[in-house]
Amino acid sequence: MKHALITGINGQDGSYLAELLLEKGYEVYGIMRRKSVVDYGNVEHIKDKIHFIYADMTDVVSLTNAMKISQADEVYNLAAQSFVATSWEQPLATAQIDALGVTNMLEAIRIVKPEARFYQASTSEMFGLVQEIPQTEKTPFYPRSPYGVAKLYGHWITKNYRESYNMFACSGILFNHESERRGKEFVTRKITDAVARIKLGVQDHVELGNMDAKRDWGHSKDYVKAMWLMLQQDKPDDYVIATNETRTVREFVETAFKHVDIEIEWSGSGVDEIGKNKATGKTLVKVNPAFFRPAEVELLIGNPAKADSTLGWVREISFSELVERMVKNDLELVEKEIKYNNL
Ligand code: NDP
């Protein structure tokens, strides 16, 4: 039976990956940070099947200990300060976790079990300012946030340990992937949560930032399969995982409202843009400059041809199904909240 260690196990991707590895018969270990209130996050429903180890990406001793306890054959490094906007507020913490944390994990593996296979959660944010469309493994990097810069360090140190120590270390350059388990600060979940609340009459409107930003959105459940596939190959390598489709934030809003039978009509532009319910004229979307970023990544679209041909990876959940699943899930959650809180 193979042993896997997942950092960031209680996050969105960690939870889907843990489910996948359990299905495949792995013994799953996950690192958790100590919190004042014990919270298993997205793995609450499978917590009895997971071996939890308290550790932190900034503490190499705790990661070495996690390697000793788990004796992992495969390590999936998903832990990160993953919200781009926060990386301007906490640039040093972001660097310590997302950049140096990767070296901490690689050193822990090198000390305890150098033959273990390693997956690094790299990101399309490393591409940043558009250099090429669509982006591939060969596109030059130009990160646009402290998060993107920190992740670029993590990406290169992974490659460097592969080349320096012959370690089986891979980076997945994953484009945006969302799900019913996405944190509510990310734009997709913020929108689907708001759509559910507006539909059920407990919220008036939603305030958003840059409506023109374009993202290549897939579903997390599909993307964790690619992580596993990368570690099953004969040779370690880096792969872009994406859908090769891109849409604006505005299009995501329209699609989400369509799933509750509301058509949005736009007027104004930039910070004065608003979205109204076409049938009633009521304002449902307002742009608020507070949600704009100091530097923006305007356009992401990834070409997953290498992953298709080498890994045999295909995404199964379309954009429309992704949005539908998220809206449906939020409608159910908000309905429950209304019932229990007597709203
Ligand atoms: P989440 O924010 O949902 O999960 C992040 C996880 O990291 C949480 O479990 C969090 O734990 C943990 N974590 C944060 N800081 C530390 C720390 N110092 N020590 C230990 N654990 C820590 O992210 P996702 O699941 O969406 O993403 C997984 C990874 O993939 C991240 O590295 C992200 O940057 C990267 N990525 C994500 C993409 C996406 O679109 N989702 C695209 C490309 C890359 P806690 O609950 O304690 O905060």
Ligand code: GDR
């Ligand atoms: P991103 O995701 O920065 O791409 O990083 P996010 O959903 O936060 O932003 C996507 C785009 O939407 C614009 N936007 C808003 N964003 C948020 N959060 N809130 C708003 O109100 C809003 N209005 C407009 C943003 O400006 C941006 O252009 C995600 C994370 O999961 C990273 O960890 C991961 O590496 C990348 O995806 C790939």
